[in-house]
Amino acid sequence: MRRIQDVHVLATEPLIAPNLLKSELPVDEGIARTVVEARETIREILAGRDRRMLCIVGPCSIHDPDAAMDYARRLAKLKDATADRLYVIMRVYFEKPRTTVGWKGLINDPHMDDSCDMREGLRIARRLLIEINRIGLAAGTELLDPITPQYIADLVAWAAIGARTTESQTHREMASGLSMPVGFKNTTEGNLQAAINAIQSARHPHSFLGITQDGISAVIRTSGNPDTHVVLRGGRKPNYDAASIEECRRMLASAALEPRMMVDCSHAQTSKDFTKQAAVLRTLIDQVRAGSRAIMGAMLESNIEAGNQPPSSDRTKLKYGVSVTDPCIDWPTTEQCILDAAAALGAAGAIAAASHRA
Template identity: 35%
Template structure:
């Protein structure tokens, strides 16, 4: 038998009863959601930074990171809105390797999906309790949305998932901004089509039920660079790329045209230390053309407590250092946030 069904997982309703969100946190999330929505609709001219580790591998270090971020948020609140990246699902190109705390609450341990789902809710809720910041996560598995729909303020659809019908249809029923990344090929029309699908309502099967969605008018594009047939990175954050995306948006009837620029991945060629330079170029493009300024709502930046990355299982594990893609360290992150605030 190809599938071995080991045990039934708790339903989303059961898990939410075991790991609940308090009434106070619900108010915090509602206020944050409204502020983020206003940025995407153009009612607010604040700039978004979706910023944090490549993957949330340890609750202790992630909470230390988000606590530091919250202290900066208070100082830049008039210009920036900071959304911590607490990415609990990690897509893998080959399907092998660490897939995030949802799969492995202990990165060096065996998969444990029930413990992983509990860990996902705990890390998001504990961060909200300690910082007042609601976070972003990646929707690797559409059916899992129901486990986290009460705790997230931003959802990303990855480059390997954006062409998938179930991801697009699920995004159409989400009530917070959903960023649709360009595919690894770089084809912008695929990304635009995913936004069209997500902004419209659909009827489809979701978690074994027939469901109907109204469409998500906050679905938008995310430019993360591409990979050519030789495996080389092809950036798409330059002014000409932003102009092209604006033209493609204008050829549609999409609501709230918007883009978030990912400063790492194929835009940096995974050279994490290039993220500040890329950030400055995008901000210069916004300054040069008011139309681009209106289009580019924010940036995705990968950073953690320590710069770079490390393999899982090393004898000299460094606290707060990424075990997946390399990230900016905290000192440079702090300087960069203040620089972005000054330039916006």
């Protein structure tokens, strides 16, 4: 008989069940408290009850766990220093969507040698998230593969669905069952309606195929995720200016959704010039100071050192703290951006309070 299945499959390698990895790398009460409190704070910011700005700050992607923890310790101090005006969590991205081909991220290929040792990638990712949460810093990530959340989602306070997957039914269904707030980006072309459609879809119940904590194929039935929102990341042109923010606010209100959004300060907002991220953030802060209630958060791609470098399986060839995917601003620039934003928002609050008293 002619072969009619797995014609292009070279091999299948069993994975550890999610609950076994979790028993190997468990969550303690302190870590759980960090995750739960962060999720609740983000929900309060989304609803407008917490007036702080949510800032998701960190590397474009994680490739070096040691450098990631170095960065996390710096960011934790910055979070504490700005906590009255900002709510800072770390961008901890393990999965990278590729337009054609390229390194798919730490979970898929932790050794950056095309060996795709996903079993080790999942362990490294979970271990790193545990250590980041242990120091009291919450984590946000993009969820790309629908199986991955079963292994790490209990350690994630905020999740993104990327520009290339916002229109995917699979990702909308997955988001409907996630336990944390989820941001949907507009498409790479700048289509905002697709993100709004995704929010509406993810807020409804769904039934779809997935795996259980025991690693068994199952029908997953969800109640819908009410904590979903838009992330503006630009498209054919930037969309962080006041007119674009107002257009997004109007479209959300017309769809009977909370007119609140996050802005990604990188990607198409900067025409791929990573050094412009600081200017984008300043523009957003100026809009908030002018009275905008629509902007609830911002994202920055930041690392210890500026720029980027090609991935390499030879770690000795890699510069410490430099991105292997999109270029990032360096730590001094990041620190100044966040401190300036907090100071400006503090001044805006003082002006508003004085005006109210008058």
